[in-house]
Amino acid sequence: MCWHILGAGSLGSLWATRLARAGLPACLLLRDDTRLAAYTARGGLTLNENGERHTFAVAAQAVSAAQPIERLLVACKAYDAERAVAAIAHRLTDKADVLLLQNGLGSQEAVAAMLPQARCIFVSSTEGAYRDQDWSVVFAGQGLNWLGDATQSLAPSWLNELEQAGIAHQWTSSILERLWRKLALNCAINPLTVLHQCRNGALQAHAEEVTALCAELGSVLRCCGQAGAAEGLLEQVQQVITATAANYSSMYQDVAQGRRTEISYLLGHVCATARALDCPAPGLNRLRLRLIEELKARGLPSD
Ligand code: NAD
Ligand code: KPL
Numbered sequence: 001m002c003w004h005i006l007g008a009g010s011l012g013s014l015w016a017t018r019l020a021r022a023g024l025p026a027c028l029l030l031r032d033d034t035r036l037a038a039y040t041a042r043g044g045l046t047l048n049e050n051g052e053r054h055t056f057a058v059a060a061q062a063v064s065a066a067q068p069i070e071r072l073l074v075a076c077k078a079y080d081a082e083r084a085v086a087a088i089a090h091r092l093t094d095k096a097d098v099l100l101l102q103n104g105l106g107s108q109e110a111v112a113a114m115l116p117q118a119r120c121i122f123v124s125s126t127e128g129a130y131r132d133q134d135w136s137v138v139f140a141g142q143g144l145n146w147l148g149d150a151t152q153s154l155a156p157s158w159l160n161e162l163e164q165a166g167i168a169h170q171w172t173s174s175i176l177e178r179l180w181r182k183l184a185l186n187c188a189i190n191p192l193t194v195l196h197q198c199r200n201g202a203l204q205a206h207a208e209e210v211t212a213l214c215a216e217l218g219s220v221l222r223c224c225g226q227a228g229a230a231e232g233l234l235e236q237v238q239q240v241i242t243a244t245a246a247n248y249s250s251m252y253q254d255v256a257q258g259r260r261t262e263i264s265y266l267l268g269h270v271c272a273t274a275r276a277l278d279c280p281a282p283g284l285n286r287l288r289l290r291l292i293e294e295l296k297a298r299g300l301p302s303d
Helices: 010-021 033-042 078-091 107-114 159-165 175-195 200-223 233-243 250-256 267-276 282-297
Strands: 003-006 026-030 045-049 052-056 059-062 069-074 092-100 119-125 128-133 136-141 145-148 169-171
Touching: 003 010, 003 078, 010 026, 010 045, 010 052, 010 128, 010 136, 010 159, 026 033, 033 059, 069 078, 078 092, 078 107, 092 107, 107 119, 119 175, 145 175, 159 169, 175 200, 175 233, 175 250, 175 267, 175 282, 200 233, 200 267, 200 282, 267 282
Parallel strands: 003 026, 003 069, 026 059, 045 136, 069 092, 092 119, 145 169
Antiparallel strands: 045 052, 119 145, 128 136
């Protein structure tokens, strides 16, 4: 069965090239015929891993093609996912599996609600990748893809294909807890690195601010039934700050490169959840407003 990949960016290309390398059928879904022509002219997708570059002739078609889709990997940013899936929804078969790779929360539920007939599998990825040029991806950080289904715990039979492709993964029956935990980590670190214009490690000098945010994040997590994701949050945030001290957070990099951030699916989602549950979150709300001001001042979208 073919892996259709919607979003030929960093993670989409990282998955597509590894599937192709293992001889598994994969097909990129590109926006339109112009993108398809550009890709065809390039002749394949390049994976740069440990300094070695290999190009794979991954198949591709435009989103508007007619072939039915049984397995779809959605690798767009959270703010693009719903619209991108809407454009191919009519191609999904009754038995389709849809893997959602988005960071944060909110986009996955929106896509799942649009596709009641499909099995939506949420993925929380700790792998790292970036594009060094068009149609070329650098595998920058080993990690793990946690996969799970919020509505049923039975693992899909195709997990062995991820094994075959060397895509590190783990099936979990608590994917929402994983996603909330990562979201909380991102909320405690990423906005502050933008506001203080610093690497992750420099947040050690803002320990009080980080501690107060983790306390509020913990109480929002408990309010929304994710007490497990709240356990030991501050300690893990401190560990991540230390382990990634020399790195710039993904949100810092987005802002520095003038790209739209996923704020609405990270801090925005936490603040909206707190508001809906009447859970006090004054520090998180203030942080969100400060971040919005910063994005506006830089001429970037604040949603
Ligand atoms: P990216 O911007 O590199 O890739 C997204 C791709 O989707 C782009 O090529 C874009 O053109 C394409 N796209 C958008 N709308 C489309 C549409 N309607 N039709 C077809 N293509 C469309 O993003 P990314 O870095 O791969 O991130 C994807 C998701 O994975 C994000 O939610 C991100 O937070 C998450 N994530 C990324 C990394 C990483 O290291 N890159 C790590 C963990 C999680
Ligand atoms: O995931 C991250 C990111 O930069 O998005 C870390 C390194 C955990 C910081 O929140």
